[in-house]
Amino acid sequence: MRVDGQDVAVSGSLLQPLTRRTNDIFRLSLAGIFLVVVVTSSLITRYEWEALEKSISGIVGVLSPTQSNTVYLIYGIAILGLPFFILIGLILARQWKLLGAYGAAGVIAILALSITGNGIAAPRWHFDLTVRLDTVLSQFLDDPRWIAMLAAVLTVSGPWLPARWRRWWWALLLAFVPIHLVVSAVVPARSLLGLAVGWFVGALVVLVSGTPALEVPLDGAVRALMRRGFPPAELRVLRPAGEGPLVLDATASCNSKADSDTEPETALVELYGPHQRGVGFLRQFWGKLRLRDDETAPLQPSMRRAVEHRALMALAVGNLGMANTQPIAVATLDRGWTVYAHKPARGIPLADCADETPVARVWDSLGVLHSQQISHGDLRRGEITVVDGRPLFGGFSRAEFGASDAHLHTDIAQLLVTTADLYGPPKAVAAAITVFGNDSVLAASRRLTRAAVPKAVRDSVRDAGATMSKLRDEVKYQTGADQIKTETITRFTRNQVIQMVLLVALVYVAYPFISSAPVFFSELRSANWWWALVGLAVSALKYLGAAAALWACADGMVRFRSLTVMQVANTFAATTTPAGVGGLALSTRFLQKGGLGALRATTAVALQQSVQVITHITLLILFSAAAGASANLSRFVPSTTVLYLIAGVVLGAIGVSLFVPKLRHWLATAVRPRLKEVLDDLMLLAREPKRLALIILGCATTTLGAALALWASIEAFGGDASFITVTIVTMVGGTLASAAPTPGGVGAVEAALIGGLAAFGVPAAVAVPAVLLYRILTCWLPVFVGWPIMRWLTRKEMV
Structure with a gap:
């Protein structure tokens, strides 16, 4: 290469690879918005738009029918030949790699507008060929698939073609709109749809295939x-x-x-x-x-x-x-x-001379930067070299002059990770404290998290998670701190995101209930409010029983009063997540904050759930036997076909788990130890009669409290059902709530309870409002009360 009379030798390939540029993403976004606008406007304002077009075409349409046919004939020839002109241009430019994307964009655009419920649709013309525009060639202007194909191939080939060609060809394609108006015709909505679909398909193909360098x-x-x-x-x-x-x-x-x-x-x-x-x-x-x-x-x-x-x-x-x-x-x-x-970086990389370079010198160099209020922001080992025994820095793409305390503390956290990987956490923390003092290092250690330490720094060390955990422990040891509270550097914390998702889920699951609210409120006029208050009071037995059972499973290591308050918040977490997994996670987190280890807290919650299931099944058998043959329980029993299907699925799952090595390994290493722990806890629990009795009593109170609430709701609307039959219906509904995929079992629980009460002879005029009142007392009121309680527990750092 010769530049200004001087020869410069160039070696290596300057050809850049196909890239997906920001412009490609922006183009696809605009195409998607345009497609939505065209579809929406065609559905909402189609007739008003056609009336406006007719009035405009009546003003600007000055051509006679013969002239209109001539214009359509000439423009139709141009539109018919446009894709071939584009293809020839690509071939002349030797853009062989683009031919596949060119063909794919055209085919996808045509198929996107051709596939219907009955298969591939044939071309349908907008105008009657026997009335006007009797040239078949001119009908290409009216076929949305042809317009879509042209827009798609133009979009794909545009980045590879000269800008002048691209502008002229787009102008030729878009000219079908003013031509329709000039010849006193309405622009077919399908043609604009074809233009939007073609642009979107072309933008998508460009994003996938890439644009030229x-x-x-x-x-x-x-x-x-x-x-x-x-x-x-x-x-x-x-x-x-x-x-x-x-x-x-x-x-x-x-x-x-x-x-x-x-x-x-x-x-x-x-x-x-x-x-x-x-x-x-x-x-x-x-x-x-x-x-x-x-x-x-x-x-x-x-x-x-x-x-x-x-x-x-x-x-x-x-x-x-x-x-x-x-x-x-x-x-x-x-x-x-x-x-x-x-200039190239001077010196030897720190990783290659860590044995000869004391860690204190590295921290002294950072101290010099911080003394001038300069932060580096990217303290990877690759950005640090050693010249004559003195560590120096490179990079500076994230450096700041006049840095804030947050930037300076981030620097300390990053260098802690880097030097801990090279010298070990004790030496790294000791050197940092020597240079910056206990307070600064302790404040910086709050940023030893995945969110605060950049990914590039974490990837430069062997095990970033373990290194940061060891660093936090070492900082606590050398500074004498009891704990290190994680620094919040993001606008939205993880808890806030989880709570937002739970709120959205709550609105989603509450919608069916809200839709039936008018009918329910009309029935409330005849309700006995004293029985409703009794139902609200006895529903509190659920929380007392659950708290007592969990307190006993945790060996009394947490306060019973706090556990009872947590159970109300637990209702919110369990209702807004499928199968109540949010409630289990909240209980485990509460026990951990209460002083139990992660394994012990998980075991306590698993033990409570295991006893709850056993107690639930036992009570269901006892109350079903007490109900006798007077109850029609056939609707609760699946058909023989369903039972065979369930048995086949279970046996198939067992066979797959036995023959697939990965599943067998997972069962042996993950499921079996947990199951063994629960069984061992049950065996130990059997040797402590008082503790076992308290857990069983708490689990039974949870089930019977819900049954009492439903029984009181039925009495509030003048129903007549025995407590035994109501208990059976409640337990069946609870079983469906835990198995239903919807959060809180919404829909499945209501249907099961109403059907169960009908099976025991309760009329629908009583069963429907009674079940809705029961769900308000035991589900929705605790959910709305549990939300602020959970926020209060979060502020108190109890969850």
């Missing part, structure tokens, strides 16, 4: 280096452009004999294309959206500003003598490219 303005980069007194004689590609910049190794030319006797000067040249500019901005914006304001730097409006910031920070750190590199040139090039040239 932009030409690298290497001559501009060479001129920028020359202006800075670095005339390159040779450029060698080190890394092609992709997700990161195009990196080249530049060797300066020797201008004199004295220079020829010394080793030629080298530099690293980084070329950032438009793709990196868009991706960089999106990453900054995502950081702003996800993290708190004091955790992120100001947004860089362009790639040039981001590169300039990196170069300026390298100069600032270099003035302190702590930079292992030095900027040479920063410039904006043609076609949206930006060049950043700098």
Whole structure:
């Protein structure tokens, strides 16, 4: 390559790989929005839009029928030949890789508008051929599939074709709208739909297949280096452009004999294309959206500003003598490219000389940066080198001048992870405390989390999770702290996200109940409110019984009063999650916060659930026997076919688990130990009669309290049902609630309870409002009360 009279040797491939640029994602988003707007407008304002088009075409339509046919004939020929012109253009440009995407986009666009419920639809014309426009060729203007195919292939081939061709061809395609108006015709809605579908399909194919690489303005980069007194004689590609910049190794030319006797000067040249500019901005914006304001730097409006910031920070750190590199040139090039040239990093990587470099020197170097209120932001081992025994820093893409305390503490946390991996946690923590003191290290250790430590830093060490855990323990040991509270650096915490999901689920599961509310409220006029209050009072037995059972399973290591309050919050978590898994997780978390270990808390909850199931089945058998033959229980028993099907599924699952090695290994290593623990706990529990009796009594109270609440609800509406039959119905409904896939068993529980009461002779006029009242007392009221209680427990750090 020859630039301004100087020859520059270039080695390596400058051809960039196919990339999925930010523009491709933006194009697909716009196409999706346009498609939604076209579909929505065609459904909502179709007739008003056609009336508006007729009035406009009546004003601008000046052509006679003969002239209209001629215009349609000429334009139809152009539209018919347009895809072939595009294909010839691609072939002449030798874009062979694009032919597959070209064909796929056309076929997908046509099929998308051709597939119906009856198969592939044949072409349907908008106009009657016997009335006007009797040229079959002109009907291509009216076929949405042809319009969609043209829009799709134009979108796919656009990035590969000259801009001038692309503009003319898009103008030719879009001309069908004004031509329809000029010839006094309404633009068919299907044609606009075809245009929208074709654009969307083409944008999707472009995103999948990728767009061509932009030409690298290497001559501009060479001129920028020359202006800075670095005339390159040779450029060698080190890394092609992709997700990161195009990196080249530049060797300066020797201008004199004295220079020829010394080793030629080298530099690293980084070329950032438009793709990196868009991706960089999106990453900054995502950081702003996800993290708190004091955790992120100001947004860089362009790639040039981001590169300039990196170069300026390298100069600032270099003035302190702590930079292992030095900027040479920063410039904006043609076609949206930006060049950043700098000297190669000096020194030996820290990982290669950790044995000879004391860890204290690494922390002393960071102390020099922090003394000038400079944060680095990317303290990986690869960004630290050692020159004459002194650690120096490189990178600086995330560095900040005038850094906040949050940035400085993040630096300490990152260097703790890096030095702990090289020197061990005790030495790393001791050196950090020596330089920054107990308070700063303790505050920084709160950021030893996946959210606070960048992924690049975590990936640079062997086991980031274990390293951060050991560091937290070591910080507590050396500073004497009792515990380290995790620092919240994101705008939305994990608990807030979980609570938001639970609220959305609550609205979802409450919708069927809300839809039947008017009928229920009309029945409330005849209800006996004293029985409703009795039902509300006895429903509290559920929480007392569950708290007593869990208290006994935990060996009384948590306060019974707190457990009772937690059971109300547990109703919210269990109702808004399928199969009540949220309630189990909340109970386990509460026991852990109460002082039990993770294994012990899980075992206690599993033990309570096991006894609850055994007690539930035992009570169901006893009350069913007491009910006698007077009750019609056939509707609760599945048919023989269903029973055989269930048995076959169970036997098949057992066979699969025995013959599939991975499943067999999982059962042996994960399920069997937990099952053995529960069985061992049950055996130990059998040797403690008082404790066993308390757990069984608590589980039985949970079941019978729900039955009493349903019985009181039936009495409130003047029903007549024995407590034994109501208990059977309640237990069947509870079983369905735990097995139903909907949160809280909504729908399945109500149907089972109403059907069960009907089986025992309770009329529907009483059963329906009674069940709804029962669900209000035992499900919905505790759910709405449990939400603020769970937030209160969260603030008190009890869950």
